[in-house]
Each structure stands twice: as structure tokens, then as C-alpha cells.
Amino acid sequence: MRARSNPRNPLAVLFVTVCLLVPVLLSYDHVTPLVYLGLGIVNLAIQGGLDFPKYLRTLAVLSLVSLGLFALNALFPAEGTDGVSRGTAVFLRSVSLISLSVGYIFVVDPYDLVRALMLRLRLAPRVGFALFAGWNTIPLLRRDLAIIEKAQALRFGGRKRGLPDRLHTATALLAGAVRHGERVALSMAARGVESGKPRTFLKDSPWTRADSVYCAAGFLASAIAAWIIVFRGLFAFGLG
Numbered sequence: 001m002r003a004r005s006n007p008r009n010p011l012a013v014l015f016v017t018v019c020l021l022v023p024v025l026l027s028y029d030h031v032t033p034l035v036y037l038g039l040g041i042v043n044l045a046i047q048g049g050l051d052f053p054k055y056l057r058t059l060a061v062l063s064l065v066s067l068g069l070f071a072l073n074a075l076f077p078a079e080g081t082d083g084v085s086r087g088t089a090v091f092l093r094s095v096s097l098i099s100l101s102v103g104y105i106f107v108v109d110p111y112d113l114v115r116a117l118m119l120r121l122r123l124a125p126r127v128g129f130a131l132f133a134g135w136n137t138i139p140l141l142r143r144d145l146a147i148i149e150k151a152q153a154l155r156f157g158g159r160k161r162g163l164p165d166r167l168h169t170a171t172a173l174l175a176g177a178v179r180h181g182e183r184v185a186l187s188m189a190a191r192g193v194e195s196g197k198p199r200t201f202l203k204d205s206p207w208t209r210a211d212s213v214y215c216a217a218g219f220l221a222s223a224i225a226a227w228i229i230v231f232r233g234l235f236a237f238g239l240g
Contacts, residue, residue, distance in 0.1 A: 006047050010113040011120055012211040016043060016218030017104045023226045024096045028089055028238025033096035035225050040100045043218065047107040055106050059099055066094035089236075110135055116205040133184040137177070144176040145169075 006013075020043065024036050044050050070091040077083025114131045117123040148169050156165070229235045 006049065006107055007210070008047065008214055009120075009205060009207050009211045010108045010116045011205075012207070012215050013047070013104060013108050014113070015215050016222075017100055019219050019222040021097065021100050023222060023229075024093060024100070026237060026239065027093065027235060029229075029234060029236035030085075030089055030092055031234040032226075032229055033089075033092035035229060036222075037092075037096040037099050039221060039225060040096070040103055044103045044107060046214075050103075050106055055103065058102055058106075059095075062098045062102065063095050066091045066098070069094055089238075112205065115203065119205045120207060130184075133187070137180050137184070140180055141173065141177060145173055148172050 017040075020036050020040050024033050027033065044052075044055070070087040073087030073090055074083045077086065111132065114123070114128050114135075118125060118128040152165065152169065226235075
């Protein structure tokens with residue numbers, strides 16, 4: 001999913017992403033979301049190595065929610081408002097926010113982000129390793145679910161499974177999740193996460209001069225775009 005060769009520090013990419021998100025969050029017009037959607041795509045292109053077709057497919061699926069918001073505002077407008085105009089603004093705002101957020105997920109490895117938070121922002125090891133463990137548990141739960149489904153397919157044959165069978169699947173999966181949690185707790189205790197002693201990391205998360213330049217350029221690009229939109233009278237403030 002992510003660009004494995006991304007040279008930027010995850011925190012630098014996070015900073016620029018937030019700089020692009022904030023103006024969209026504060027806007028309620030048709031221009032601001034489109035401008036920052038374009039800036040977000042440029043930012044992703046700068047990172048390099050992004051699987052754009054997969055990114056666009058994910059964006060298209062998630063944007064179905066935006067279509068629902070548009071329809072809701074267009075068909076049931078608030079009194080005294082232009083439902084189509086408001087719905088379009090909501091749609092563009094939602095798509096832009098989804099695009100920027102999903103783009104960050106595609107270019108930054110969550111493990112690298114957590115490591116950077118612990119090394120650069122002094123995130124508590126207890127929290128950091130819990131996040132590591134939680135992310136590692138997701139594929140284990142997928143594996144457990146596949147095993148449970150296969151076992152139930154052998155048990156029930158071709159019979160269509162109903163709600164009670166689905167509840168049994170959920171119960172078995174929950175039991176497996178509890179066991180995984182117990183093993184994680186023992187593993188974290190064995191590694192002395194609660195000791196409070198300084199910890200070392202096999203892999204560093206360096207902050208380079210290029211990261212600083214990248215952050216400065218991202219902030220300036222966002223600020224200049226916002227200033228131009230406001231100066232031309234195209235910006236409409238809104239948090240709803």
C-alpha cells in the first residue's frame with residue numbers, strides 16, 4: 001500500500017497533510033476543497049512510489065459516503081438554503097478530506113509512524129508497543145476468521161448459515177482475540193515496557209534537513225493557496 005522508498009520522515013508527511021487538511025475543514029465553499037485536493041495529489045506525487053490506481057479505487061469507494069451526503073442535502077435542504085449548492089459544497093469537502101487522509105495512509109507505514117512518535121515526540125513505549133501489537137493482531141484475526149469459516153463449512157456442508165451460526169463465529173473470533181491480547185500483555189511485560197528505563201531502537205527515524213525544507217514548503221504552499229482564495233473572496237467559512 002505505501003511507498004516503501006518514501007524518504008520523508010512520517011512526522012514531516014503528517015505535518016504537511018495537516019496543513020492541507022485544516023483549510024478544508026474550515027471551508028464551506030466549492031473552490032477550497034478542489035484546490036487542496038489538487039495540492040494533496042501533488043504532495044502524493046512528490047512522495048513517489050504510490051500505487052495511484054489502487055489509491056483512486058479506494059477513494060472512489062469511500063467517496064460513496066460523499067454522494068450520500070450530497071443527496072441528503074439536495075433532496076432535503078434546510079429551510080432558506082440552496083440544497084444543490086450546499087450539497088455540492090459538502091460533497092467536495094468530504095471528497096477532499098477523504099483524499100488527503102487516505103493519501104497519508106498510502107504513503108506512510110504505520111510502524112514507521114509509531115516509531116517516529118516514540119523517537120521524536122517521546123510517545124510512551126507502553127502506548128507505542130500497544131499500537132504495534134494492535135496492528136500486528138489484525139492479520140492474525142483475519143487468519144483466525146478464515147480458519148473458523150473453513151471449519152464451519154466442513155461442519156455444515158452446503159447448508160446456508162443463519163444468524164445463530166454467525167454469532168458462533170463472532171464468539172469464536174472474540175475468544176481468539178482475547179488469547180492474542182493475553183500473549184501481547186505477557187510479551188510486553190517480558191520486554192520491560194513498564195520499567196520506564198531508556199530504550200534503544202534497532203531502526204532509527206531520522207529527521208533531516210530535507211524534512212525541514214519539505215515541511216516549510218508544504219506550509220507555505222498551503223498558506224499561499226489559502227491567502228489567494230480568501231483575497232479573491234472565494235472562501236466561505238463553515239464547520240458544519
